[in-house]
Amino acid sequence: MEQSFVAWAKVRAARLPQVKLGIGDDAAVLAGNTQDWVITTDCLMDGVHFRLQETNPRRIGRKLVNVNLSDLAAMAAQPVAVFLTLCLPDNGAGDMAADALAAEIYEAVCEVCQRRAISLAGGDTNCWSGPLVLNMTAVGKVENNNLWTRSGAKPGDYIVVTGPLGGSLLGKHLDFEPRLDVVDRLQGFDLVNAAMDISDGLSTDLLRLCDASRCGAVLELGDIPISPAAQQMGLSSGRSPLDHALGDGEDFELLLAVPSERLLELRQRLEGVCQPVVCGQFTSRTGLWAQDGGKFVQLTSTGYVHGASRI
Amino acid sequence: MEQSFVAWAKVRAARLPQVKLGIGDDAAVLAGNTQDWVITTDCLMDGVHFRLQETNPRRIGRKLVNVNLSDLAAMAAQPVAVFLTLCLPDNGAGDMAADALAAEIYEAVCEVCQRRAISLAGGDTNCWSGPLVLNMTAVGKVENNNLWTRSGAKPGDYIVVTGPLGGSLLGKHLDFEPRLDVVDRLQGFDLVNAAMDISDGLSTDLLRLCDASRCGAVLELGDIPISPAAQQMGLSSGRSPLDHALGDGEDFELLLAVPSERLLELRQRLEGVCQPVVCGQFTSRTGLWAQDGGKFVQLTSTGYVHGASRI
Numbered sequence: 001m002e003q004s005f006v007a008w009a010k011v012r013a014a015r016l017p018q019v020k021l022g023i024g025d026d027a028a029v030l031a032g033n034t035q036d037w038v039i040t041t042d043c044l045m046d047g048v049h050f051r052l053q054e055t056n057p058r059r060i061g062r063k064l065v066n067v068n069l070s071d072l073a074a075m076a077a078q079p080v081a082v083f084l085t086l087c088l089p090d091n092g093a094g095d096m097a098a099d100a101l102a103a104e105i106y107e108a109v110c111e112v113c114q115r116r117a118i119s120l121a122g123g124d125t126n127c128w129s130g131p132l133v134l135n136m137t138a139v140g141k142v143e144n145n146n147l148w149t150r151s152g153a154k155p156g157d158y159i160v161v162t163g164p165l166g167g168s169l170l171g172k173h174l175d176f177e178p179r180l181d182v183v184d185r186l187q188g189f190d191l192v193n194a195a196m197d198i199s200d201g202l203s204t205d206l207l208r209l210c211d212a213s214r215c216g217a218v219l220e221l222g223d224i225p226i227s228p229a230a231q232q233m234g235l236s237s238g239r240s241p242l243d244h245a246l247g248d249g250e251d252f253e254l255l256l257a258v259p260s261e262r263l264l265e266l267r268q269r270l271e272g273v274c275q276p277v278v279c280g281q282f283t284s285r286t287g288l289w290a291q292d293g294g295k296f297v298q299l300t301s302t303g304y305v306h307g308a309s310r311i
Numbered sequence: 312m313e314q315s316f317v318a319w320a321k322v323r324a325a326r327l328p329q330v331k332l333g334i335g336d337d338a339a340v341l342a343g344n345t346q347d348w349v350i351t352t353d354c355l356m357d358g359v360h361f362r363l364q365e366t367n368p369r370r371i372g373r374k375l376v377n378v379n380l381s382d383l384a385a386m387a388a389q390p391v392a393v394f395l396t397l398c399l400p401d402n403g404a405g406d407m408a409a410d411a412l413a414a415e416i417y418e419a420v421c422e423v424c425q426r427r428a429i430s431l432a433g434g435d436t437n438c439w440s441g442p443l444v445l446n447m448t449a450v451g452k453v454e455n456n457n458l459w460t461r462s463g464a465k466p467g468d469y470i471v472v473t474g475p476l477g478g479s480l481l482g483k484h485l486d487f488e489p490r491l492d493v494v495d496r497l498q499g500f501d502l503v504n505a506a507m508d509i510s511d512g513l514s515t516d517l518l519r520l521c522d523a524s525r526c527g528a529v530l531e532l533g534d535i536p537i538s539p540a541a542q543q544m545g546l547s548s549g550r551s552p553l554d555h556a557l558g559d560g561e562d563f564e565l566l567l568a569v570p571s572e573r574l575l576e577l578r579q580r581l582e583g584v585c586q587p588v589v590c591g592q593f594t595s596r597t598g599l600w601a602q603d604g605g606k607f608v609q610l611t612s613t614g615y616v617h618g619a620s621r622i
Contacts, residue, residue: 019430
């Protein structure tokens with residue numbers, strides 16, 4: 001459902017001069033004098049994004065902050081402040097009362113914020129008879145010229161991912177670290193033409209980046225980094241580990257378009273932080289393509305989209 | 312519940328140099344070079360803030376934007392952009408499917424945004440088996456020196472409200488206009504020492520403003536402007552119209568601290584926009600006091616707080 005709304009809202013929502021980027025990227029950009037403000041909002045709901053009965057509330061709180069910070073990382077923005085909305089079930093969770101549940105979530109949010117020098121600057125907390133809902137808005141900043149967007153990939157750029165993919169449901173989707181460490185190392189060196197975070201699966205998100213950049217992409221299937229979790233899931237899921245790496249959501253690695261002549265410098269700057277993996281190239285021919293040995297086939301987007309099957 | 316969390320979170324949340332004002336005012340303030348960015352977030356939940364079965368979704372969408380814009384008005388900020396999160400019930404509302412429900416809410420939000428030249432710049436839309444939840448984050452801007460806060464009231468300042476109070480449950484709580492018109496007229500003239508919007512009732516909110524300003528206030532009970540709706544509710548509620556004006560929430564008028572020598576200019580600048588009403592004075596003696604004819608009594612806060620009775 002969300003994708004059709006994004007398209008509709010993009011047309012319907014007014015674009016105004018102070019808004020440099022509106023709906024359609026990982027975050028919106030408001031133009032300041034020397035720096036841009038990057039703003040994103042993400043919601044987590046019991047039964048959709050996590051199961052409260054089975055999950056420690058601190059992990060949920062941490063995930064909430066980190067999915068938002070991952071969107072800021074995708075724009076090369078440094079996080080400044082977050083705003084937290086909680087809709088708390090009257091009866092709390094299990095034998096934990098509502099106020100104790102709230103305190104656990106707040107503690108997790110504050111812990112991440114303190115570690116990263118981010119301010120928890122506001123919010124809204126309410127109780128109700130419904131399930132737990134958490135919403136966060138995160139605000140970051142970036143020098144005017146250092147912003148990364150989805151729309152700058154050029155034919156010939158390498159497709160680079162910052163880590164192994166797939167199988168995040170086994171745990172990483174709750175415990176990942178947003179790739180702000182990659183941003184810290186790369187920001188300001190003009191090494192990245194386009195970026196986004198991989199939240200709905202490599203194939204889905206790569207196609208979105210291609211659409212925004214008005215280009216296509218050819219993946220080298222043999223080069224896609226497959227996580228141990230994807231291997232493990234492949235043993236029982238009936239899908240191959242590669243399918244998991246291509247289609248699973250919530251990896252929260254970064255997907256980068258890197259000019260071929262800058263790849264070496266990118267690798268050097270990321271030493272000790274992550275091993276960037278080249279898994280294909282952007283092309284002028286639109287669409288998502290795959291090369292597997294000699295074969296050349298068109299890929300459909302098979303990423304996992306939250307709630308998509310519900311309407 | 313929220314008030315105790317606000318107090319707790321204020322202590323627990325890190326205050327950082329780039330955050331000029333954090334938790335505790337109507338909105339947070341991030342410092343820019345020549346202008347400040349003012350950010351607020353507010354949530355509306357089915358069964359707590361509205362009843363979906365009984366309410367046109369467009370009125371709910373409009374209320375969502377307007378409660379957020381009211382917080383910006385309280386800080387003298389001009390709205391720039393809003394971010395909309397929707398948690399939509401799978402089954403929609405009545406005979407309205409989920410996507411039609413979403414479209415109605417979006418339309419209402421877009422209508423207000425277009426009329427006021429605000430950008431709907433992002434959001435998050437999901438379906439679930441729970442009730443409707445809406446969250447909005449609104450971003451505004453204000454020149455560095457023109458910001459209003461809760462903490463600037465001085466003993467001797469007049470207590471000024473921008474319109475009649477009480478009884479908003481009869482309709483105004485859904486259909487009010489945020490007092491951005493007042494901000495437009497007053498901004499930059501140094502006529503206001505402190506401000507907030509009246510969302511939880513005059514007595515509750517006045518006491519909050521006093522606490523933030525480390526002063527007290529004496530209300531002239533006979534001067535408090537009582538709305539026709541408060542008069543009407545008083546006929547059957549068992550409470551006096553004055554009680555409604557003092558205690559009812561969601562008036563969304565502004566509460567201002569105005570230096571006595573600036574009152575005349577304030578009145579002139581607001582001509583044609585609203586009739587500002589003086590209903591007492593701030594004092595150095597802390598607490599909330601009332602003068603009614605000759606009597607002088609201490610008032611307790613009797614404002615309406617959403618969800619307060621639930622924990």
